[in-house]
Amino acid sequence: MTRPPTGRKRPCPICESSDSRLLFQQRFERLSGIEFIDGYDVVVCAQCGLAFADGIPGQAVLDAYYRDLSKYEYAHKSGKESDLDVRRFTDIAATVAAHLPSRTSRVLEIGCATGRLLAIVRDAGFASVQGLDPSPGCARAAKELYDIPVLVGSMFDIPLPKGSIDFVILIGVLEHVEDVRGAMQHVSDVLGPGGRVYAEVPDAAHLAGRPDAPYQEFSTEHINFFSTTSLANLFRTTGFEVVMTGESIRQQHDNTTYPAAFGVFTKAAAAGAIVRDEITEPGLRRYIEESSGVEEQTRLAIENASRGKPLLVWGTGTHTQRLLAIGAFRNVPIVAFVDSNPKYHGRDLHGIPVISPASLAGRREPILISTRGFQAEIQHQIRQQLKLDNEIILLYQ
Numbered sequence: 001m002t003r004p005p006t007g008r009k010r011p012c013p014i015c016e017s018s019d020s021r022l023l024f025q026q027r028f029e030r031l032s033g034i035e036f037i038d039g040y041d042v043v044v045c046a047q048c049g050l051a052f053a054d055g056i057p058g059q060a061v062l063d064a065y066y067r068d069l070s071k072y073e074y075a076h077k078s079g080k081e082s083d084l085d086v087r088r089f090t091d092i093a094a095t096v097a098a099h100l101p102s103r104t105s106r107v108l109e110i111g112c113a114t115g116r117l118l119a120i121v122r123d124a125g126f127a128s129v130q131g132l133d134p135s136p137g138c139a140r141a142a143k144e145l146y147d148i149p150v151l152v153g154s155m156f157d158i159p160l161p162k163g164s165i166d167f168v169i170l171i172g173v174l175e176h177v178e179d180v181r182g183a184m185q186h187v188s189d190v191l192g193p194g195g196r197v198y199a200e201v202p203d204a205a206h207l208a209g210r211p212d213a214p215y216q217e218f219s220t221e222h223i224n225f226f227s228t229t230s231l232a233n234l235f236r237t238t239g240f241e242v243v244m245t246g247e248s249i250r251q252q253h254d255n256t257t258y259p260a261a262f263g264v265f266t267k268a269a270a271a272g273a274i275v276r277d278e279i280t281e282p283g284l285r286r287y288i289e290e291s292s293g294v295e296e297q298t299r300l301a302i303e304n305a306s307r308g309k310p311l312l313v314w315g316t317g318t319h320t321q322r323l324l325a326i327g328a329f330r331n332v333p334i335v336a337f338v339d340s341n342p343k344y345h346g347r348d349l350h351g352i353p354v355i356s357p358a359s360l361a362g363r364r365e366p367i368l369i370s371t372r373g374f375q376a377e378i379q380h381q382i383r384q385q386l387k388l389d390n391e392i393i394l395l396y397q
Contacts, residue, residue: 010054013180013224014233015274017047020054023281024288026218029324031316032348036065037220039325042284049277050230051204051284053223059178062223063154066176067134068343082377084251089117091248092171092262096198097124099243099264100167104128108190109169110155115142117171122148132158155183163192170199174234175222184238188267195267197240201226203247203259205283210249212256213372213396214295217287219318225284228261229277236272240265253373255396298395299328305368305393306332312363312390314338314378315370316349323370324350335365340381357386366391 011018020043027039040053100107103125109118112131115138122129131142131150139150153159155177168187177183187197204225207217217225226234228245235242245263252258302323305311311332313320316339323329329350337354339345344354360367360382367390369378375396382388 010052010056010178012045012048012050013052013178014050014230014237015045015048016181017045019046020044021046021281023051023284024215024218026053026215026322027325028220028318028321029350030321031344031354034065034347035061037223040223042218042225044281044284047276048230048233048274049280050233051225051280053218056178056223059156059182062176062178063134063156066154067136082253084253086116086120088250089120092198092200093117093120093124095262095264096121096167096169097126099196099198100126101194101196105166106164107167107169108132108158108160108165109171110158110187111170111173111176112142112148112150113138115146115148115150117169118142118148119146155186158186158190160190162189165190166192166195168195168197170197172200172202174199174231175201175224175226178223180224180234181238184234184240188239191267193267196243197235197265197267198262199231199235199265200260200262201231203227203261204230204287205261205279206247206259207283208286208290210257210259211372211396212258213319214291214298215288215322216318216372217258220321221318225280226261227277227280227283228263229275230280231261231263232265233274233277235263235265237274239268239271241268241272254376256373295326298323299326301395302328302332302368305366305395308333310335310365311393312336312338312360312365312367313370314367314382315374316341316344316354317371319372320349320370338367357381360386360388360390364390366393368393368395370395372396 024042030038040055043054044051107129110132112133115131118129134154136152139152142148142150151159205227232242243264248260249257250260313334316337334352337349345356347354369375
């Protein structure tokens, strides 16, 4: 049974069909002063099988968010990525290097954050690298940390001549883009004849069966849910041939992993045919069922931890915003939220102020860590960096 249109109807980003089935309704509490996504419907295209977020704002709203409120500058770490990020980038760089035509290939990474992957590619002997990122802060950090030149802009306004690039890298980008077909046209334009793309996204077909916070991949930022099949379909329909596709498990944090779908694609003369994606929908249904059970355990953990005492809650991301939206903190007297992103300080969440870690000095309330992926890192920050002895409440063992 197909789903009737509600709100702003989004056609399938790949085949442009308006026929979709509802899988899940995601909702978020929103930070004050941020006009972004406060929820969406996870649907699957009845024609090609791609899963995506419906009922979301247009591309201009997303572009403004990533330009002005980027969390990928790693400001609390002076722009530096984690050791796990570096390990992942090193693996990806090896795949990229194997498909670069020559040592003089001109390489552009779109959504490069602070440029560490490009630095690894450059140090492997490919000197002509540059980045593109919507955040001016990321561009500054890439230059200061790794001497990587980064242009400020989006996929829809690439400030380079047509045909001037030989190889484009897109890692963790396409799942964030509302108009993916339009974005791929801009990528195609900047590539010369026979130019190639390496693309990597979370693998929606294999999200279940691994430790993670409930519904974490249905985040405020992820709006397309690809498998290797649907990733290849996107490139086929936008004028690329498939060189190879693959799947991998990437270590994201000490206690979480995520499945990745990736591929290398070559610019071609004409669009190719779609191969129906038969694996994403059953994979997401397993993920939704699994997340439901984990979320119920998380709700009980919050209830048992609080018991009416005032708490500080560390973390204002997808995890916290969903738990607030479903009422998991309804009976918890939260005195403040804490977040390391300076762009969130001074805002409110659920009418409660968001403060910096430095503001915790002298406060005695217990600190509940509301994240799974960053739980160990935040615990270390509280004890070793901030030297606080407040009680710490963990939701995940």
